[in-house]
């Protein structure tokens with residue numbers, strides 16, 4: 354849930370490494386001829402996996418699930434899959450998202466493409482039944498911060514969550 358006490362910040366380097374680790378796992382399964390990226394979060398890992406696996410047929414399914422700061426909205430399919438993907442054997446289609454949390458997005462996507470392989474870089478326990486392949490599990494009460502949503506900033510120590518940056522304190526003296 355957004356606002357969780359535990360955070361899992363991911364830098365571009367770590368994300369690239371983890372997405373490559375996902376590609377290694379998918380390469381050992383093999384047989385994929387097309388990728389479906391679940392927008393928007395799935396776009397970056399889909400690009401990395403497509404490069405590693407040499408896949409050039411890449412589609413999007415545009416899904417939005419979180420619309421408020423703290424609340425989860427309805428799952429909306431903003432753009433469905435096209436015939437390019439639907440005409441293929443679904444077992445050759447690899448669906449990629451950045452993470453599964455409750456699994457609601459994955460379920461909505463799976464409902465439109467049964468038997469496709471669903472892969473994510475990160476997974477929370479509630480969403481695990483919806484994922485075929487993932488790299489790293491984080492606890493349900495952890496919020497993952499992706500590099501495209503963040504920048505460098507002061508982090509309070511775990512043991513002193515109210516601490517302020519040194520520079521700010523000095524200015525006040």
Ligand SMILES: O=P(O)(O)OC[C@H]1O[C@H](OP(=O)(O)OP(=O)(O)O)[C@H](O)[C@@H]1O
Nearest residue numbers: 392393394417418419454455456457458
């Ligand atoms: O398992 P769930 O509980 O459904 O949550 C996971 C989904 O939530 C996030 O997408 P979001 O809808 O926030 O949109 P975005 O990808 O455009 O950031 C994330 O990218 C997953 O797609």
Ligand SMILES: Nc1nc2[nH]cnc2c(=O)[nH]1
Nearest residue numbers: 419454495496497498499
């Ligand atoms: N960035 C981000 N988006 C999410 N959507 C659902 N869970 C998460 C999460 O942990 N991090």
Ligand SMILES: [Mg+2]
Nearest residue numbers: 392393394395
């Ligand atoms: Mg998403």
